Amino acid sequence: MNNWEIWTDTNISPIIAKWISEHTKFKTRSSYSLKLHSVQDLTIYKLAKIHGNIIIISKDSDFVEIIDWFGAPPKLILIKFGNCSNQTFWRKLEPWINSALEVLLNDNEEINMVSTT
Template sequence: MPHEQWEIWLDTQISPIIAKWMNEYTGYVVKSSYSLNLHFLKDSEIYYRAKAAGNVILVSKDADFPILITRLGAPPKLINIKIGNCDNRTLWAFLKPNILSAIDICVLSDVEIVELE
């Protein structure tokens, strides 16, 4: 499935600037929860909206999304970030070396959750 058919949605705790940088770096459509107007919703509501949208990869630090996807299935798929609170540059430095391979795993395989630690 070509990558143009997939969108990446960043969870609320990840700054919209990361969406911009990730879009420029990966070539994927990357949207922040703010641009999607999801920042005020519960995780379960975000999950169901992403499921309805189809080929969505959520990027989140939130422990609730792995539980939801394990229990209810994909889509959406998840890149689960295991890093504490940090500034945007530190987060991007953490993500950048591994984000393309994490996305490829989500897009090209049956793996539902990829953890970045």
Template sequence: MPLDWEIWLDTNISPVIAKWMMAHLNVIVKSSYSLDLHFLDDLTIYNRAKSAGKVVLVSKDADFPELISKLGSPPKLINLKIGNCSNQILWEKIKPRMKEVLTILAESDIDMVELQ
């Protein structure tokens, strides 16, 4: 994935995942807590990501696919369809596909990818 894209993790994903993802992918990954977004509604987060430009949101929230379908991208979205689990299990489930998914989002007109 080009280094000019940032990944923003939604509030429902632990900041520890941001650290692991940044080390694995060698890109900028920020949690909603480091961005001070954790108390904001989804539309405000979407608008901030849109203003920032090349942002990929990672979320389990059903509202983001609707926002991106309705309002367009950027931001682009990795929609996680993985239930409650530990941080370690979540990372083990998404890690094998992250590079591929981010490349698809960065290099194509695809706005959203779902990971299960």
């Protein structure tokens, strides 16, 4: 098992975190289980930075700017598709999530962000 953990942002349902965990075998926690659902993005970033080896999944482009400015980790999977049901969200993410994780965790390249539409 790897030593990376995934945190899903407030704008992503906690059920998605459960499905990601089951599908990828990465420990995945929602902002609600982390008790971070009402804090600012910069605070989440700082906590993830302290924790180390965190990948944030978010629809919020503020994380792009924060990671560009302060560096990684955490790393970021930016979701660019609009609001939809949890089932539709998962149908769009599921075939792509493992590839995104491989790209982010490739030891030969320093890639800190990936995005999907």
